[in-house]
Amino acid sequence: MKNSTLFWRVNEAIRVPEVRLIGSDGKQLGIIKTAEAIEKAKKAGLTLVEIAPKALPPVAKIVEFGKFRYQEEKKLRSRTKTKGGDIKEVRFSPFIAENDYAFRLSRVKEFLSERNKVRLVVVFKGRQMGSKPFGFALLKRIVQELGDAISIDMEPKFLGKHLIMVISPTAKKIAKKEELDAKTEN
Numbered sequence: 038m039k040n041s042t043l044f045w046r047v048n049e050a051i052r053v054p055e056v057r058l059i060g061s062d063g064k065q066l067g068i069i070k071t072a073e074a075i076e077k078a079k080k081a082g083l084t085l086v087e088i089a090p091k092a093l094p095p096v097a098k099i100v101e102f103g104k105f106r107y108q109e110e111k112k113l114r115s116r117t118k119t120k121g122g123d124i125k126e127v128r129f130s131p132f133i134a135e136n137d138y139a140f141r142l143s144r145v146k147e148f149l150s151e152r153n154k155v156r157l158v159v160v161f162k163g164r165q166m167g168s169k170p171f172g173f174a175l176l177k178r179i180v181q182e183l184g185d186a187i188s189i190d191m192e193p194k195f196l197g198k199h200l201i202m203v204i205s206p207t208a209k210k211i212a213k214k215e216e217l218d219a220k221t222e223n
Contacts, residue, residue: 043109043110045086045087045106046086046087046090047084047085047102048075048078048079048084051071051075051087051097053071053094053095054070054071055068055069055070055071055094056068056069056074056094056095056096056097057092057094057095057096058074058077058098058099059096060098060099061081061098061100061101068094071097074097074099077099083099083101084100084102084105085097085098085099086099086100086105123153124153124155124203125148125153125155125156126155127141127145127156127157128141128159129141129157129159130159130160131159131165131168131171131172131175132165132168133175142179142182145183145204146183146186149183149186149187149204153206154190154203154205155203155204155205156201156202156203157176157201157202158199159175159199159200159201160198161198161200162198169195169200172193172200173193176202180204185207186207187204187206188204188205188207189202189203189204190204190205
């Protein structure tokens with residue numbers, strides 16, 4: 038982790054004439070001269086930290102610096118570890134065989150259990166374009182089989198010869214799955 042990304046001006050390093058001050062309890066105390074704000078922080082036994090230097094006037098907060106720095110580093114770490122919400126794609130044909138359908142549906146369930154969004158694509162070729170209702174029926178069947186485990190992010194729509202729909206897992210089902218996983222591990 039680079040320290041250059043986590044730099045704050047504190048106390049006398051704040052060189053602007055006045056700051057918008059936030060107290061240690063999180064309440065705004067208004068626009069105050071910097072020297073006066075530093076004095077208030079020292080009386081409380083805390084540090085004045087400039088948290089928004091580009092604002093007019095800059096925003097400063099009275100905090101316990103060690104605790105503040107720890108929380109900011111923790112925020113930065115959690116941001117770097119979050120998953121970017123991958124979108125997985127599963128392709129179907131409007132006249133798909135039952136075994137192929139079952140296999141692809143199991144892949145969709147697997148992707149959803151990994152908290153990925155899934156783009157369902159029904160690919161139409163040649164004369165199949167005259168059978169668009171079969172594609173909509175196929176997507177409706179998938180949604181019914183997955184039930185309340187999913188939420189629909191994008192309703193089915195045609196883009197060229199592809200009927201596309203995007204679904205994502207619901208938080209309720211994910212929590213239940215994690216509980217089951219924890220029980221099976223014990």
